[in-house]
Amino acid sequence: MNHTISSNESIPSAKKKIIVLGSGPNRIGQGIEFDYCCVHGLLAIKECGYEAIMVNCNPETVSTDFDIADKLYFEPVFWEHLWEIIELEKPEGVIVQLGGQTALKLAKKLHEKGIRIFGTSFDNMDIAEDRGRFSDLLKELEIPYPQYGTAFNAEEAIEVAQKVGFPVLVRPSYVLGGQRMRIVLNDEDLENAVVSLLKHIPDNKILIDHFLDRCQEAEIDGIFDGEDFHVMGVMEHIEPAGIHSGDSNAVLPAFNLTPLEVTTMEHYGEKIARALDIRGLINIQFAIKDGTVYVIEANPRASRTTPFIAKAYGVPFLNIATKVMLGANMLKDFKIEKKLDGFAIKEPVFSFNKFPHVNKELGPEMKSTGEAIRFIKDLRDPYFRKLYKERSMHLSK
Secondary structure, three states: OOOOOOOOOOOOOOOOEEEEEOOOOOEOOEOOHHHHHHHHHHHHHHHOOOEEEEEEOOOOOHHHOOOOOOEEEEOOOOHHHHHHHHHHHOOOEEEOOOOHHHHHOOHHHHHHOOOOEOOOOHHHHHHHHOHHHHHHHHHHOOOOOOOEEEEOOHHHHHHHHHHHOOOEEEEEOOOOOOOOOEEEOOHHHHHHHHHHHHHHOOOOOEEEEEOOOOOEEEEEEEEEOOOOEEEEEEEEEOOOOOOOHHHOOEEEOOOOOOHHHHHHHHHHHHHHHHHOOOOEEEEEEEEEEOOEEEEEEEEOOOOOHHHHHHHHHOOOHHHHHHHHHOOOOOHHHOOOOOOOOOEEEEEEEOOOOOOOOOOOOOOOOOOOOEEEEEEEOOOOOHHHHHHHHHHHHHHHO
């Protein structure tokens, strides 16, 4: 005689609850930086009077410490597990902006089930994630962007590449850390790249962008509350275009861009945030060539550089952004004072010593496993001069 025994040690409280989704196990493209975001988000939720519930499955992170959230579900950040938790806890809603791409990918399911997503709506986040829809938006806003096309096989890819012009950047859609992204120079290399991509990620839509060679890359992180747009920081990459942003040394604030280029980036950032009706965080990547500022992509969530900027300037940006997502505060409620004497450099951290047979050549597919921060007084600093000299040598090749 079979007896089905079910038990549940989780007893929901009567308090209003908010769930924060973490980023799961550390991996290239999505690491410990998002743990900082989740921890500060949880603390902000508590300050707003809600019960803060954390869903994550990484024992190495502070967000899964027993005393950070009011309640921790140490579960994989997969839909099946999340739905069971939601059914039990009946939260006011879920925050997906703090846990990187893993959390963001669950927004569609939450939207379909009618679960409230705090902050930016699913449809507006999807416009930023979908290259076709996002390029249409940029065209409407009269913001420059690299010519692009989409394909589902090698034959279509060659047609698109001939239309947008070589060199092209080939990548699958909706992936993490530039996975299987390649820069190709001719039809033969393009065909090989597409065949390889479809072999590893079948049925994926392939994005083909004209690659802006020998240009400067930069990015901004911002917060938008529906009225005001605050630029947390403008970071200029030391490495040239073609190196993934996660593998680039980046300087805060920008050191070699003209005031007009920086102002243009901030202006485009605000236009995009307003058009997407962002509530909370947004990261936008730019390429600057011959004085023209091009938008490469927008991430409607916390980026890996958000904690870096918060620490460099000494401002609790994640606390502020979470309260904006919840609708508890507007940006004008906060007195934001940035304190940085000189410059902060974001240094990528690599683990090649643990993976001796991995190709160490950097490109559009991310290889770093973390990042560190270095403060310098001015641009005469020997460390910075060495980095910039290496960049100049790279460009002259």
